[in-house]
Amino acid sequence: MNLPPTSPADGGKGTEGMPGDRAAWVYAVARRIDESWLAGVAGVAGGPLRAVTAAGLAAAVTGVSLDDFGEEPLRRHLEDLSWLDATARRHHQVIEIIARHEPVIPMRLATVFDDDRGVAGLLTQRRDEFAAALGQIDGRTEWGIKIYAGSASDDQVSPGEDGADARETAASPGAAYLRRRKRAISADSDARLAASASADAIHAALARLAAAAQLRPPQAPQLSGQQERMVLNAAYLVDDARSEEFAAAADSLAGSHPAVRVTLTGPWPPYSFASADVPGSPPEGTRA
Amino acid sequence: MSMGEMAQPGGGRVYGSGSGLSSGHEPANLGDILERVLDRGLVIAGDIRVNLLDIELLTIKLRLIIASVETARELGIDWWVNDPWLSSNHRELEEENRRLRDRVAELEAPRTESRRQVTAGPAQEAREEGRRSARRR
Numbered sequence: 560m561n562l563p564p565t566s567p568a569d570g571g572k573g574t575e576g577m578p579g580d581r582a583a584w585v586y587a588v589a590r591r592i593d594e595s596w597l598a599g600v601a602g603v604a605g606g607p608l609r610a611v612t613a614a615g616l617a618a619a620v621t622g623v624s625l626d627d628f629g630e631e632p633l634r635r636h637l638e639d640l641s642w643l644d645a646t647a648r649r650h651h652q653v654i655e656i657i658a659r660h661e662p663v664i665p666m667r668l669a670t671v672f673d674d675d676r677g678v679a680g681l682l683t684q685r686r687d688e689f690a691a692a693l694g695q696i697d698g699r700t701e702w703g704i705k706i707y708a709g710s711a712s713d714d715q716v717s718p719g720e721d722g723a724d725a726r727e728t729a730a731s732p733g734a735a736y737l738r739r740r741k742r743a744i745s746a747d748s749d750a751r752l753a754a755s756a757s758a759d760a761i762h763a764a765l766a767r768l769a770a771a772a773q774l775r776p777p778q779a780p781q782l783s784g785q786q787e788r789m790v791l792n793a794a795y796l797v798d799d800a801r802s803e804e805f806a807a808a809a810d811s812l813a814g815s816h817p818a819v820r821v822t823l824t825g826p827w828p829p830y831s832f833a834s835a836d837v838p839g840s841p842p843e844g845t846r847a
Numbered sequence: 848m849s850m851g852e853m854a855q856p857g858g859g860r861v862y863g864s865g866s867g868l869s870s871g872h873e874p875a876n877l878g879d880i881l882e883r884v885l886d887r888g889l890v891i892a893g894d895i896r897v898n899l900l901d902i903e904l905l906t907i908k909l910r911l912i913i914a915s916v917e918t919a920r921e922l923g924i925d926w927w928v929n930d931p932w933l934s935s936n937h938r939e940l941e942e943e944n945r946r947l948r949d950r951v952a953e954l955e956a957p958r959t960e961s962r963r964q965v966t967a968g969p970a971q972e973a974r975e976e977g978r979r980s981a982r983r984r
Contacts, residue, residue, distance in 0.1 A: 582894075585891070585893065588889075643881070644877060647877070647880050647881050647884045647885070648877075648880060650884050651880050651883070651884055664889050665883075665884070665887075665888040665889065666888055666889055666891060667884065667885065667887070667888040667889060667890050667891070668884040668885055668888070670891050670893045671893045671894065672893045672894045673894040677893070677894050681891060681893075685891075692889070703879065775882070775886070775887075778878060778882065794887075824879055827883065830883040830884070830887035830888050831883070831887045833887065833888050833889040834889055834890075
């Protein structure tokens with residue numbers, strides 16, 4: 560708001576990149592965005608970032624070409640992992656920078672308007688919704704907790720069975736194998752139950768410290784990069800004044816539940832709490 | 848990505864100096880970022896309609912994706928490195944088993960069972976994914 564805004568009233572100005580880059584990729588909405596925060600930062604298509612303002616709100620946008628960001632090209636790009644990697648990181652980086660200065664509502668990747676006029680229209684039409692969402696996240700930060708079950712290993716088969724195993728194996732290798740397999744499966748399911756109970760307890764304790772909590776589907780190993788099975792993937796919206804307390808609690812809970820591995824990520828812009836319809840406090844009943 | 852790095856460039860504080868949290872503070876990896884920018888964030892129907900269903904499918908695919916080795920390595924995804932099922936010895940063994948199974952199947956019946964097993968894993972994961980996506984928000 561305090562820098563010369565690229566308002567739709569300028570009559571289709573705001574094509575600072577290539578002449579054809581009239582379409583607007585939207586990163587985030589905030590009460591105000593100072594373009595100097597984003598000076599020198601490259602947008603998704605490498606172009607400069609700017610703020611579109613309307614209705615007392617500001618959106619961070621980049622001009623993009625419809626040749627590259629129209630419906631069909633965009634769909635193709637989304638299937639390309641290296642494009643997706645670069646674009647997701649740039650999208651995230653812009654949101655993160657704004658979040659250091661102002662409460663921010665992150666847009667989902669690939670929110671594109673034909674021109675700045677469309678963006679201004681969005682700010683105007685959904686002004687109340689944005690205001691409510693911004694009110695909820697003001698002074699709060701998102702933190703992520705992922706909990707992994709320790710892999711059930713051979714040492715869970717109790718000692719003393721080895722001798723029996725050897726005799727059984729000699730007598731009937733097939734039956735002995737099946738018995739061992741059965742024991743392993745039962746040990747595995749015990750471990751799963753224990754891990755899941757630990758995850759429940761940790762989540763309940765952390766949710767009490769948060770203004771809101773969200774449970775997401777656990778990530779597959781291919782996405783998490785971890786071989787262990789993820790049993791909890793949660794996000795917490797925490798008052799900034801309670802950040803230290805929250806992290807300390809996570810630390811201490813992790814220590815008292817040795818059966819699972821707990822990781823804390825953040826601070827994140829409030830991706831998981833961006834909608835005004837996300838229930839605020841208290842966060843009970845969020846456990847799926 | 849080593850453990851204990853800052854989560855975000857310039858993002859502020861590092862907590863939990865490793866006593867209970869196994870890795871202290873995980874750096875923001877691509878998986879976390881993709882999950883957030885694709886699966887969270889405010890959904891606005893812009894002028895360019897990227898079908899929301901496409902994004903949903905993409906998100907599901909990402910959870911199942913097995914990227915090319917180079918790409919995955921760059922992304923810090925290297926779970927297969929220590930996976931005995933994918934290490935070379937095991938692979939030879941599997942290959943051998945597969946050949947034998949195929950041979951047996953060939954001798955016993957005109958259809959091969961092993962081919963069907965190849966698709967069983969991902970399909971099952973996809974079904975699980977479907978159930979999970981019926982989550983409450």
